[in-house]
Amino acid sequence: MHIAVLTGGGDCPGLNAVIRAVTRTCIADYACTVTGVINGWRGLITRETMPLNRNVVSGILPQGGTILGTSRTNPFNEEEGVERILHNIQGLGIDAVVAIGGEDTLGVAKRLHEEHRVQVVGVPKTIDNDLAGTDYTFGFDTAVHIATQAIDRLHSTAESHNRIMVVEVMGRNTGWIAVMSGIAGGADAILIPEFPLTVEEMCDLMRRRIGRGKHFAIVVVSEGAKIVWASGREEAVLQTAETDAFGHARFGGVGTAVAKVLEDCLKIETRVTTLGYVQRGGTPTSRDRILATRFGVKAGEMVQEFEWGKMAALKGDHIEAIPLADAVVARKTVPLELYQVARIFFG
Numbered sequence: 428m429h430i431a432v433l434t435g436g437g438d439c440p441g442l443n444a445v446i447r448a449v450t451r452t453c454i455a456d457y458a459c460t461v462t463g464v465i466n467g468w469r470g471l472i473t474r475e476t477m478p479l480n481r482n483v484v485s486g487i488l489p490q491g492g493t494i495l496g497t498s499r500t501n502p503f504n505e506e507e508g509v510e511r512i513l514h515n516i517q518g519l520g521i522d523a524v525v526a527i528g529g530e531d532t533l534g535v536a537k538r539l540h541e542e543h544r545v546q547v548v549g550v551p552k553t554i555d556n557d558l559a560g561t562d563y564t565f566g567f568d569t570a571v572h573i574a575t576q577a578i579d580r581l582h583s584t585a586e587s588h589n590r591i592m593v594v595e596v597m598g599r600n601t602g603w604i605a606v607m608s609g610i611a612g613g614a615d616a617i618l619i620p621e622f623p624l625t626v627e628e629m630c631d632l633m634r635r636r637i638g639r640g641k642h643f644a645i646v647v648v649s650e651g652a653k654i655v656w657a658s659g660r661e662e663a664v665l666q667t668a669e670t671d672a673f674g675h676a677r678f679g680g681v682g683t684a685v686a687k688v689l690e691d692c693l694k695i696e697t698r699v700t701t702l703g704y705v706q707r708g709g710t711p712t713s714r715d716r717i718l719a720t721r722f723g724v725k726a727g728e729m730v731q732e733f734e735w736g737k738m739a740a741l742k743g744d745h746i747e748a749i750p751l752a753d754a755v756v757a758r759k760t761v762p763l764e765l766y767q768v769a770r771i772f773f774g
């Protein structure tokens with residue numbers, strides 16, 4: 428069999444571990460030919476590929492990013508995008524595509540399978556951890572680890588200067604990174620899109636904290652959180668209203684807006700740190716390396732078992748094959764139960 432592997436969407440720690448695992452599984456156990464597609468779906472449109480073999484994937488396990496490159500290309504949004512992909516798959520003699528990505532990349536994989544009978548297998552990736560059907564995505568643990576380290580370090584300045592330190596973390600439409608790093612780092616308030624805290628509630632929490640003699644605080648804000656007032660007024664902060672090929676606006680800046688409202692009501696010096704792409708870069712944690720490797724091995728096995736239109740998913744401690752449709756049907760949001768754990772430590 429000839430298998431193509433591609434990585435799409437935002438880069439994420441653990442992508443190389445998956446590429447390595449798929450390649451090693453398919454070559455060693457099943458004597459397949461494995462080809463890497465450059466820059467996600469774009470490479471299948473432009474026919475840019477590279478061979479993958481034991482040598483090429485040697486040493487990449489701990490490396491961040493993706494040796495294949497990535498893009499946010501949506502072939503269904505491009506003139507003749509899908510036709511060119513079908514033409515190139517046939518021309519290159521590719522039997523199956525292993526697509527490693529989040530909701531967008533896997534959404535394309537699902538449509539190519541359902542509408543054009545392309546033989547696809549998916550692997551769930553995103554630092555945001557918002558993909559349904561799998562308990563965790565790889566990359567998330569690394570992002571949480573980096574954010575937690577940042578919160579730990581920001582405590583020094585917060586405490587020494589009697590300041591409120593606002594930390595803006597990624598997560599787009601869900602607050603997974605914010606809640607998990609906030610719990611791990613002992614945040615005094617956490618703002619996420621799922622369960623908004625009003626400005627008044629935030630200020631009350633901080634006032635109570637100050638009343639207990641604590642003149643500093645750490646506030647973690649998820650980039651997609653809105654600023655909400657008790658009156659019902661809401662403010663969403665975007666870096667740009669322009670959307671990408673999948674219709675996503677670019678977040679960024681809500682931390683600064685939160686700092687301003689806190690400073691206005693509390694009259695305490697407040698500073699902002701936006702972690703941004705730092706959360707996506709560098710070497711994956713051991714947990715992410717292991718999860719990515721298990722996903723990659725499972726994807727290789729799924730190819731051999733002709734489990735098309737499915738995705739490797741973590742359920743408890745088992746890796747299972749689930750329909751791609753179950754993964755892209757809706758976003759996995761932070762459950763109230765988890766947010767309640769974080770809330771106990773607010774203020």
Ligand code: F6P
Pocket residue numbers: 437499529553554555597598599650677678707
């Ligand atoms: O989905 C991962 C993610 O890092 C989000 O947390 C963030 O909103 C988005 O990607 C940023 O996308 P881009 O790399 O296109 O700026």
